[in-house]
Amino acid sequence: xxxxxxxxxxxxxxxxxxxxxxxxxxxxxxxxxxxxxxxxxxxxxxxxxxxxxxxxxxxxxxxxxxxxxxxxxxxxxxxxx
Amino acid sequence: xxxxxxxxxxxxxxxxxxxxxxxxxxxxxxxxxxxxxxxxxxxxxxxxxxxxxxxxxxxxxxxxxxxxxxxxxxxxxxxxxxxxxxxxxxxxxxxxxxxxxxxxxxxxxxxxxxxxxxxxxxxxxxxxxxxxxxxxxxxxxxxxxxxxxxxxxxxxxxxxxxxxxxxxxxxxxxxxxxxxxxxxxxxxxxxxxxxxxxxxxxxxxxxxxxxxxxxxxxxxxxxxxxxxxxxxxxxxxxxxxxxx
Amino acid sequence: xxxxxxxxxxxxxxxxxxxxxxxxxxxxxxxxxxxxxxxxxxxxxxxxxxxxxxxxxxxxxxxxxxxxxxxxxxxxxxxxxxxxxxxxxxxxxxxxxxxxxxxxxxxxxxxxxxxxxxxxxxxxxxxxxxxxxxxxxxxxxxxxxxxxxxxxxxxxxxxxxxxxxxxxxxxxxxxxxxxxxxxxxxxxxxxxxxxxxxxxxxxxxxxxxxxxxxxxxxxxxxxxxxxxxxxxxxxxxxxxxxxxxxxxxxxxxxxxxxxxxxxxxxxxxxxxxxxxxxxxxxxxxxxxxxxxxxxxxxxxxxxxxxxxxxxxxxxxxxxxxxxxxxxxxxxxxxxxxxxxxxxxxxxxxxxxxxxxxxxxxxxxxxxxxxxxxxxxxxxxxxxxxxxxxxxxxxxxxxxxxxxxxxxxxxxxxxxxxxxxxxxxxxxxxxxxxxxxxxxxxxxxxxxxxxxxxxxxxxxxxxxxxxxxxxxxxxxxxxxxxxxxxxxxxxxxxxxxxxxxxxxxxxxxxx
Amino acid sequence: xxxxxxxxxxxxxxxxxxxxxxxxxxxxxxxxxxxxxxxxxxxxxxxxxxxxxxxxxxxxxxxxxxxxxxxxxxxxxxxxxxxxxxxxxxxxxxxxxxxxxxxxxxxxxxxxxxxxxxxxxxxx
Numbered sequence: 001x002x003x004x005x006x007x008x009x010x011x012x013x014x015x016x017x018x019x020x021x022x023x024x025x026x027x028x029x030x031x032x033x034x035x036x037x038x039x040x041x042x043x044x045x046x047x048x049x050x051x052x053x054x055x056x057x058x059x060x061x062x063x064x065x066x067x068x069x070x071x072x073x074x075x076x077x078x079x080x081x
Numbered sequence: 082x083x084x085x086x087x088x089x090x091x092x093x094x095x096x097x098x099x100x101x102x103x104x105x106x107x108x109x110x111x112x113x114x115x116x117x118x119x120x121x122x123x124x125x126x127x128x129x130x131x132x133x134x135x136x137x138x139x140x141x142x143x144x145x146x147x148x149x150x151x152x153x154x155x156x157x158x159x160x161x162x163x164x165x166x167x168x169x170x171x172x173x174x175x176x177x178x179x180x181x182x183x184x185x186x187x188x189x190x191x192x193x194x195x196x197x198x199x200x201x202x203x204x205x206x207x208x209x210x211x212x213x214x215x216x217x218x219x220x221x222x223x224x225x226x227x228x229x230x231x232x233x234x235x236x237x238x239x240x241x242x243x244x245x246x247x248x249x250x251x252x253x254x255x256x257x258x259x260x261x262x263x264x265x266x267x268x269x270x271x272x273x274x275x276x277x278x279x280x281x282x283x284x285x286x287x288x289x290x291x292x293x294x295x296x297x298x299x300x301x302x303x304x305x306x307x308x309x310x311x312x313x314x315x316x317x318x319x320x321x322x323x324x325x
Numbered sequence: 326x327x328x329x330x331x332x333x334x335x336x337x338x339x340x341x342x343x344x345x346x347x348x349x350x351x352x353x354x355x356x357x358x359x360x361x362x363x364x365x366x367x368x369x370x371x372x373x374x375x376x377x378x379x380x381x382x383x384x385x386x387x388x389x390x391x392x393x394x395x396x397x398x399x400x401x402x403x404x405x406x407x408x409x410x411x412x413x414x415x416x417x418x419x420x421x422x423x424x425x426x427x428x429x430x431x432x433x434x435x436x437x438x439x440x441x442x443x444x445x446x447x448x449x450x451x452x453x454x455x456x457x458x459x460x461x462x463x464x465x466x467x468x469x470x471x472x473x474x475x476x477x478x479x480x481x482x483x484x485x486x487x488x489x490x491x492x493x494x495x496x497x498x499x500x501x502x503x504x505x506x507x508x509x510x511x512x513x514x515x516x517x518x519x520x521x522x523x524x525x526x527x528x529x530x531x532x533x534x535x536x537x538x539x540x541x542x543x544x545x546x547x548x549x550x551x552x553x554x555x556x557x558x559x560x561x562x563x564x565x566x567x568x569x570x571x572x573x574x575x576x577x578x579x580x581x582x583x584x585x586x587x588x589x590x591x592x593x594x595x596x597x598x599x600x601x602x603x604x605x606x607x608x609x610x611x612x613x614x615x616x617x618x619x620x621x622x623x624x625x626x627x628x629x630x631x632x633x634x635x636x637x638x639x640x641x642x643x644x645x646x647x648x649x650x651x652x653x654x655x656x657x658x659x660x661x662x663x664x665x666x667x668x669x670x671x672x673x674x675x676x677x678x679x680x681x682x683x684x685x686x687x688x689x690x691x692x693x694x695x696x697x698x699x700x701x702x703x704x705x706x707x708x709x710x711x712x713x714x715x716x717x718x719x720x721x722x723x724x725x726x727x728x729x730x731x732x733x734x735x736x737x738x739x740x741x742x743x744x745x746x747x748x749x750x751x752x753x754x755x756x757x758x759x760x761x762x763x764x765x766x767x768x769x770x771x772x773x774x775x776x777x778x779x780x781x782x783x784x785x786x787x788x789x790x791x792x793x794x795x796x797x798x799x800x801x802x803x804x805x806x807x808x809x810x811x812x813x814x815x816x817x818x819x820x821x822x823x824x825x826x827x828x829x830x831x832x833x834x835x
Numbered sequence: 836x837x838x839x840x841x842x843x844x845x846x847x848x849x850x851x852x853x854x855x856x857x858x859x860x861x862x863x864x865x866x867x868x869x870x871x872x873x874x875x876x877x878x879x880x881x882x883x884x885x886x887x888x889x890x891x892x893x894x895x896x897x898x899x900x901x902x903x904x905x906x907x908x909x910x911x912x913x914x915x916x917x918x919x920x921x922x923x924x925x926x927x928x929x930x931x932x933x934x935x936x937x938x939x940x941x942x943x944x945x946x947x948x949x950x951x952x953x954x955x956x957x958x959x
Binding site for chain 2: 328332335336339342345346347349350353389390391392393394397398399400436437440441443444447450454460462463466467469470473474476477478480481488511513514515516517518527531535536538539
Binding site: 037056075079 | 849850853856857860861863864868869870872873875876877879880883886887890891894898899900901902914918919922923926927929930933934937940941944949950951
């Protein structure tokens with residue numbers, strides 16, 4: 001049962017990663033990146049690493065995404081600019 | 082053409098990498114070299130030797146303390162690098178990008194943040210101080226601390242935060258992480274032990290454990306406060322724009 | 326005293342670290358004080374490093390257990406012959422900080438002065454930590470510390486192209502750090518340990534050869550990017566030419582050598598010591614690429630007009646020499662690689678001194694005139710005789726003219742390559758040397774034997790704080806060439822131990 | 836190895852395979868996308884993929900988080916705490932690299948007015 005949850009999460013990771021690559025709108029891409037980080041946090045909870053899940057949720061999904069958003073707001077929003 | 086070549090090369094690399102990882106012993110088996118070599122000692126004596134019920138915290142602070150010193154240094158380096166590239170914010174000259182834009186701030190956001198912010202900060206300190214017993218520790222708490230500063234800045238404006246977290250103290254907080262390791266390490270060297278030893282034989286036997294806890298808590302708080310301050314400063318330096 | 330020497334390696338790292346962290350605090354009210362503080366810190370570290378090196382050559386390697394935990398459980402600092410490069414780092418660090426005083430005040434805003442000195446100290450901290458640590462993950466952490474501060478130091482001035490140069494370096498550097506981390510991850514999975522010597526022991530016991538081989542390839546790619554070898558050298562010219570001159574001296578003199586130290590640690594400290602995997606295919610490949618690197622660097626340098634660009638391309642060419650020297654290794658007969666190894670190691674040492682001299686001289690000239698094109702600098706030698714004299718000595722050294730320091734290393738590498746049966750590498754090296762000679766003759770000719778151009782008639786000699794490091798370094802270029810046995814006495818036991826021979830090894834025929 | 840063995844290996848080491856695939860996806864983004872912000876999203880994906888690999892290599896089926904507290908008996912199986920300690924450091928390093936890269940991008944945009952690598956090459 002848990003194993004299938006793991007597999008679903010890992011496949012979802014791949015999907016979000018491809019989503020980050022394919023999205024032309026950088027704002028959307030960084031939101032998807034945030035989702036990727038959250039999924040990673042859950043994967044780590046599944047691998048019995050609560051410390052990492054906590055850090056990834058705060059740093060990967062929180063701080064890094066905010067830094068990406070600031071940069072996008074100060075520079076360009078479309079990928080080809 | 083060029084893109085096709087890149088995709089093809091990466092595909093070959095992918096096959097190579099996948100081959101190198103599937104020949105590894107099955108994941109999750111207790112007989113793997115990663116799970117049999119060093120770990121038994123940590124599981125047996127880690128709590129007693131490391132001084133924390135959470136083995137991860139024990140390893141971070143005690144067995145591999147030098148790595149963690151490098152880690153807090155990396156945050157400090159990142160902060161210094163951002164300052165070197167973009168410069169420090171100045172309340173008189175700068176304001177935030179969010180304030181320049183014409184988007185009205187919602188009352189709901191303000192109310193919610195006003196209500197939640199104290200609890201987030203409290204939670205951050207709980208995570209920092211309770212890291213030895215439960216999941217958490219210095220850096221996790223520091224990241225939450227930094228995140229709380231970020232949401233407060235985004236809701237209540239740049240000037241308030243830059244003034245409240247005045248540079249006079251923030252400069253001290255930013256260096257708290259490496260400095261706390263420096264102090265803990267030098268205490269050990271002056272006691273005749275190796276750098277970053279927490280169990281000091283020069284202290285009377287009954288107090289040894291107490292001194293160790295004191296040092297560990299000091300280092301935890303240093304990492305937390307240092308990380309939080311550095312994240313806030315990075316954020317403020319990146320968010321600032323010149324006033325008209 | 327022995328007790329104190331035992332602590333010295335870690336104290337070096339700590340001194341730089343604490344010095345860097347305290348710089349913004351001590352210089353909060355008076356920004357210019359940060360120079361004196363940084364200089365004091367670097368002298369203190371120099372004291373510790375000389376003590377550690379002295380202890381190394383009298384009593385053998387220092388193994389220091391951080392926190393008192395024995396090696397596979399805790400982190401070990403292993404101060405061996407490779408780590409004696411820290412002495413070079415601290416000496417050059419102190420000289421370059423002294424040089425920075427006037428140069429940087431002129432180049433960047435006063436409020437950024439503490440940031441500059443903090444970053445320089447952190448860069449030195451990272452390099453020293455990288456060279457002394459005996460733990461793979463710790464190696465990665467220090468690699469990141471030194472790379473990050475290096476990226477930022479390039480972009481510290483407000484000039485237009487610096488951000489782009491720094492960014493290029495950052496992208497390639499980040500990928501190479503990733504490769505190193507991936508290598509550490511694979512090796513950790515195979516061996517279950519992070520300590521280098523323990524890893525070497527356990528590498529022979531475990532089956533998946535493919536994984537260990539992949540890890541080796543990832544390490545080699547990662548460290549070769551840091552060292553700027555041929556296909557991945559593209560970041561170096563811009564980054565080293567556009568950085569402020571003292572930073573260029575640090576980057577060219579020391580930071581690219583860190584990649585070499587990493588290669589030595591991984592190939593010789595883990596894989597050769599482990600002895601389970603035949604890595605000569607990889608080292609051969611490295612050697613061929615190094616031969617191409619020598620030619621490419623020398624060739625491009627010939628067509629540059631910007632004086633710092635010439636030196637930057639020449640760095641690429643010299644990295645080729647060093648990597649060629651250290652990749653002359655035979656898996657079964659280690660003594661066959663001895664001469665090449667001696668040449669490679671001694672070239673690490675000499676190139677650091679020579680290239681720092683060159684960049685510091687170029688910096689002094691740019692500081693005084695504001696020009697960096699060779700065509701604008703005609704006849705400068707008559708106006709700045711000391712600086713240009715030092716520049717000439719260093720130029721002759723790097724071209725490998727006999728009484729100077731550059732000769733001895735090329736001699737050893739060529740001998741090693743021929744003895745190893747790699748005549749083509751030796752030929753590449755000699756062709757490269759001819760190019761190098763040609764373009765340094767071009768520089769010397771331009772600065773001494775041409776009529777001064779109009780705008781530089783008013784120029785006079787550089788200030789004393791810049792001349793002192795330049796003169797010291799130029800004199801050492803001569804001294805280590807004339808008295809070549811001084812560095813050789815230090816290098817020979819190092820080369821022998823890296824190859825697994827006894828430290829007192831003497832090759833057949835002397 | 837035979838096909839069934841290959842599938843068995845792919846199944847038991849699925850985490851590793853996913854990690855390596857993510858590594859390649861990140862590398863692809865870094866190499867082929869012209870936008871610098873996108874490149875760094877790719878780099879972050881690469882970093883997390885290696886973290887996933889290291890943490891997976893310390894996992895034990897049915898293992899608990901390495902925290903000694905209530906409900907822990909002598910026969911409780913714990914996962915390997917070392918990878919977790921390493922990756923904690925790794926996450927911080929990844930964030931630091933990203934922060935530096937993004938601030939460089941802001942400066943680059945102020946100076947050159949674009950974040951497209953192809954256009955930046957032409958500017959030079």
